[in-house]
Amino acid sequence: GNSVTQMEGPVTLSEEAFLTINCTYTATGYPSLFWYVQYPGEGLQLLLKATKADDKGSNKGFEATYRKETTSFHLEKGSVQVSDSAVYFCALSDPTSGTYKYIFGTGTRLKVLA
Amino acid sequence: EPEVTQTPSHQVTQMGQEVILRCVPISNHLYFYWYRQILGQKVEFLVSFYNNEISEKSEIFDDQFSVERPDGSNFTLKIRSTKLEDSAMYFCASSDWGGWSSEQYFGPGTRLTVT
Numbered sequence: 602g603n604s605v606t607q608m609e610g611p612v613t614l615s616e617e618a619f620l621t622i623n624c625t626y627t628a629t630g631y632p633s634l635f636w637y638v639q640y641p642g643e644g645l646q647l648l649l650k651a652t653k654a655d656d657k658g659s660n661k662g663f664e665a666t667y668r669k670e671t672t673s674f675h676l677e678k679g680s681v682q683v684s685d686s687a688v689y690f691c692a693l694s695d696p697t698s699g700t701y702k703y704i705f706g707t708g709t710r711l712k713v714l715a
Numbered sequence: 716e717p718e719v720t721q722t723p724s725h726q727v728t729q730m731g732q733e734v735i736l737r738c739v740p741i742s743n744h745l746y747f748y749w750y751r752q753i754l755g756q757k758v759e760f761l762v763s764f765y766n767n768e769i770s771e772k773s774e775i776f777d778d779q780f781s782v783e784r785p786d787g788s789n790f791t792l793k794i795r796s797t798k799l800e801d802s803a804m805y806f807c808a809s810s811d812w813g814g815w816s817s818e819q820y821f822g823p824g825t826r827l828t829v830t
Contacts, residue, residue, distance in 0.1 A: 631815070632815070633816040635818075637821070642823070643823055644718075644719065644721075644806065644821040644823035644824060645758075645806065645808075645821035646821070647818050647819075647820070650816070650818065652815070690758065692758075694815050694817070696815055698771060699770060699771050700746065700748075700763040700765070700770045700771045700813050701813055701814065701815050701817060702748065702760040702763055702771060703748075703750070703758075703760065703808075703819060704760070705750075705757050705758035705759075706757065707756070707757050708758070
C-alpha cells in the first residue's frame, strides 16, 4: 500500500545550521506531496507542497523537490532559526483514495538551539 | 485568516463513556476529515465526509465511531463507547475541493484521554 517514511527525530541543530529532513514515499499512481509543520500547542500548518515530478515547493526559506526517480521529498533549509523548532510531517495525498486522503509520516521533531 | 477550530482542546473520559469532539471547518470548504495520532505514532486517517455523507473511512472507523454535520458550521466525531486505545490526539481538517492536489487545513486537535 501507499506509505511515507520519515527520518527519526529529534533533530537538534544550532542556529544558522543547514537542515535536511528526509522523506521517502511509496505510492501507486501519482500523489501530491506535502510538508506540514506543527508548532507547540498548535495544529498542522501547510508548509509547502508539490504536485508533480520535479516540482519544487518553497516557503519561509524551506524547500523540497518532488523526485520521482528516488521517490523522495526531502525538506531543506539553508539556515535554521530558533523559531523553526517544531514537528515536521511529510504527507502524500493518496491517489488510490476516492477522497485523496492524506497518508502521513511519523513526524520529525526539530530543536534549534541559540 | 480563516482557520479550523476544535473543541475541547483536552477531554478526559472514562472507558465506556460516549464522547463528542467538535470541529468548525473553514466556512466555504466542502470536504471534511478526521485524523488521529496516538502518542508517538503516525497521524492516521479516520474518515472523510462530503455532501452530508461519509465518502471514505478507514478500518479504524468501526461502528463505535460516527460523524455528523448537524448544522451549516459544525462537524462532529462521536465515539459511542470509548476504549483505552482510543486515547489519542484527534485532528479535524477541511478542504475546498477533494482533488489530488487539494490542501487540507487542520485544526489544533483535541487530546482525548480515556481512563
